[in-house]
Amino acid sequence: xxxxxxxxxxxxxxxxxxxxxxxxxxxxxxxxxxxxxxxxxxxxxxxxxxxxxxxxxxxxxxxxxxxxxxxxxxxxxxxxxxxxxxxxxxxxxxxxxxxxxxxxxxxxxxxxxxxxxxxxxxxxxxxxxxxxxxxxxxxxxxxxxxxxxxxxxxxxxxxxxxxxxxxxxxxxxxxxxxxxxxxxxxxxxxxxxxxxxxxxxxxxxxxxxxxxxxxxxxxxxxxxxxxxxxxxxxxxxxxxxxxxxxxxxxxxxxxxxxxxxxxxxxxxxxxxxxxxxxxxxxxxxxxxxx
Amino acid sequence: xxxxxxxxxxxxxxxxxxxxxxxxxxxxxxxxxxxxxxxxxxxxxxxxxxxxxxxxxxxxxxxxxxxxxxxxxxxxxxxxxxxxxxxxxxxxxxxxxxxxxxxxxxxxxxxxxxxxxxxxxxxxxxxxxxxxxxxxxxxxxxxxxxxxxxxxxxxxxxxxxxxxxxxxxxxxxxxxxxxxxxxxxxxxxxxxxxxxxxxxxxxxxxxxxxxxxxxxxxxxxxxxxxxxxxxxxxxxxxxxxxxxxxxxxxxxxxxxxxxxxxxxxxxxxxx
Numbered sequence: 399x400x401x402x403x404x405x406x407x408x409x410x411x412x413x414x415x416x417x418x419x420x421x422x423x424x425x426x427x428x429x430x431x432x433x434x435x436x437x438x439x440x441x442x443x444x445x446x447x448x449x450x451x452x453x454x455x456x457x458x459x460x461x462x463x464x465x466x467x468x469x470x471x472x473x474x475x476x477x478x479x480x481x482x483x484x485x486x487x488x489x490x491x492x493x494x495x496x497x498x499x500x501x502x503x504x505x506x507x508x509x510x511x512x513x514x515x516x517x518x519x520x521x522x523x524x525x526x527x528x529x530x531x532x533x534x535x536x537x538x539x540x541x542x543x544x545x546x547x548x549x550x551x552x553x554x555x556x557x558x559x560x561x562x563x564x565x566x567x568x569x570x571x572x573x574x575x576x577x578x579x580x581x582x583x584x585x586x587x588x589x590x591x592x593x594x595x596x597x598x599x600x601x602x603x604x605x606x607x608x609x610x611x612x613x614x615x616x617x618x619x620x621x622x623x624x625x626x627x628x629x630x631x632x633x634x635x636x637x638x639x640x641x642x643x644x645x646x647x648x649x650x651x652x653x654x655x656x657x658x659x660x661x662x663x664x665x666x667x668x669x670x671x672x673x674x675x676x677x678x679x680x681x682x683x684x685x686x687x688x
Numbered sequence: 689x690x691x692x693x694x695x696x697x698x699x700x701x702x703x704x705x706x707x708x709x710x711x712x713x714x715x716x717x718x719x720x721x722x723x724x725x726x727x728x729x730x731x732x733x734x735x736x737x738x739x740x741x742x743x744x745x746x747x748x749x750x751x752x753x754x755x756x757x758x759x760x761x762x763x764x765x766x767x768x769x770x771x772x773x774x775x776x777x778x779x780x781x782x783x784x785x786x787x788x789x790x791x792x793x794x795x796x797x798x799x800x801x802x803x804x805x806x807x808x809x810x811x812x813x814x815x816x817x818x819x820x821x822x823x824x825x826x827x828x829x830x831x832x833x834x835x836x837x838x839x840x841x842x843x844x845x846x847x848x849x850x851x852x853x854x855x856x857x858x859x860x861x862x863x864x865x866x867x868x869x870x871x872x873x874x875x876x877x878x879x880x881x882x883x884x885x886x887x888x889x890x891x892x893x894x895x896x897x898x899x900x901x902x903x904x905x906x907x908x909x910x911x912x913x914x915x916x917x918x919x920x921x922x923x924x925x926x927x928x929x930x931x932x933x934x935x936x937x938x939x940x941x942x943x944x945x946x947x948x949x950x951x952x953x954x955x956x957x958x959x
Contacts, residue, residue: 427913468917504913530950532873532891532914533852534921535835541914548912 406662414681415674419478421561423508427472437503438473440496453488454478454639456595478563478639490520509556518551563639574632576665581634587656588649593641606635608672650686694740696754707761711769714747757797763790806833815840822848887951904943911937932958
């Protein structure tokens with residue numbers, strides 16, 4: 399295997415696993431940017447992994463007033479799941495129990511795709527049957543009466559089945575401080591790509607659910623089969639999910655560039671990936687190098 | 689490819705039924721065949737060739753150079769393509785249309801324009817006559833979907849028994865606008881007397897109203913996200929002047945309590 403290093407950082411010749419996902423995009427708005435952020439946060443919640451019937455969710459990017467349907471400040475949000483029923487259940491719960499309670503919040507579909515999931519149509523219980531359904535052009539909205547007036551929510555939300563989730567990169571370095579700094583830079587770089595989220599809290603995770611991750615635990619290094627070299631003392635996992643392969647690839651490329659820019663001098667030794675699962679699509683790590 | 693153009697030779701001798709002249713029915717027909725299509729409504733037996741001179745070839749994009757108050761049922765049942773009328777139209781324009789676009793440079797001079805339509809877009813630069821988008825006698829509902837944009841004023845009973853869709857009127861609407869309304873949205877600069885009389889559901893938005901029916905209940909000041917949402921959409925489809933008709937804050941009245949009472953009147957001066 400040919401050795402490849404950039405700025406002193408070794409790039410392992412491994413495959414990244416990418417799990418096929420169904421994804422939907424929501425646009426969440428509020429009366430002010432602060433309340434919009436609270437609303438989006440309540441809907442995104444903690445959702446680092448779609449494994450086992452739950453979802454990956456996160457904020458994609460903030461939207462200016464002229465980018466949202468109602469002209470108010472907002473954020474775009476992405477949710478990913480393995481199966482449609484999981485995505486539908488998560489959506490209903492997160493909007494019905496979380497977002498609906500946030501003052502002034504409204505929720506719309508962020509994708510015009512043909513495949514639809516129920517959003518407002520699944521929340522009929524909230525308004526006690528007194529909600530008003532309005533069709534505006536091709537879109538249907540529900541005005542659900544609540545304490546501060548109305549909760550405006552689109553009847554259905556667009557979904558795509560081209561999405562990829564559970565894409566994992568491992569950043570390996572000499573110290574936890576160095577790895578944390580590199581991970582933060584990589585998260586900022588990758589999150590700038592529209593259509594990509596990093597669903598782990600803060601974008602980087604110290605808990606990897608992937609098979610064989612124990613080989614990267616620095617405190618278990620004495621055990622057989624450790625994947626760490628003598629000068630490697632910390633690892634963090636970067637988790638990504640995106641609406642299609644091209645945005646995911648773009649985000650991986652930017653993350654790699656950010657980490658290699660810090661380089662060996664900044665305490666980063668290697669970029670690698672955990673073993674890809676059998677049902678995952680395999681992406682070759684080195685192909686994403688900028 | 690230029691649009692198939694019907695140039696009016698002279699004022700029509702009688703009322704014309706132009707319903708056969710839609711893109712779907714003219715597709716693939718030769719000019720000679722089109723000229724023989726009967727459009728008369730009396731025993732005179734008027735055909736297309738007697739009234740119009742044909743030019744152009746694209747049947748998906750019909751143009752009528754010159755209009756008349758005797759042009760009835762133009763674009764009736766339209767389900768795609770476009771019809772451009774460079775003049776006035778008579779009654780029943782776009783009756784029961786399901787898709788496509790009709791543009792009228794003049795006014796709707798007869799009733800029931802857009803009645804029973806379920807989709808598509810009608811743009812009228814001039815005024816709209818009485819009973820535009822209203823239910824035909826005996827029909828359960830009037831306009832049921834799609835969008836109707838009127839650049840001028842609208843007459844009486846606009847949107848009578850309307851069930852869905854959106855009507856935008858830059859000028860004022862006359863008496864009994866949205867009477868017996870079942871659903872949908874009407875936005876007008878002002879409303880004449882008895883607006884929304886007997887309405888069950890639906891939304892009526894205006895800068896001012898001559899009176900509010902006594903069976904409508906004041907329901908507070910309304911400034912929810914729905915208004916800017918609607919305003920944004922209106923701006924996109926009809927332009928800024930129409931978007932300004934949608935206020936961001938309005939007095940809300942629920943009614944008509946003499947019926948189901950799930951409709952609303954939103955009265956607020958334009959921004």
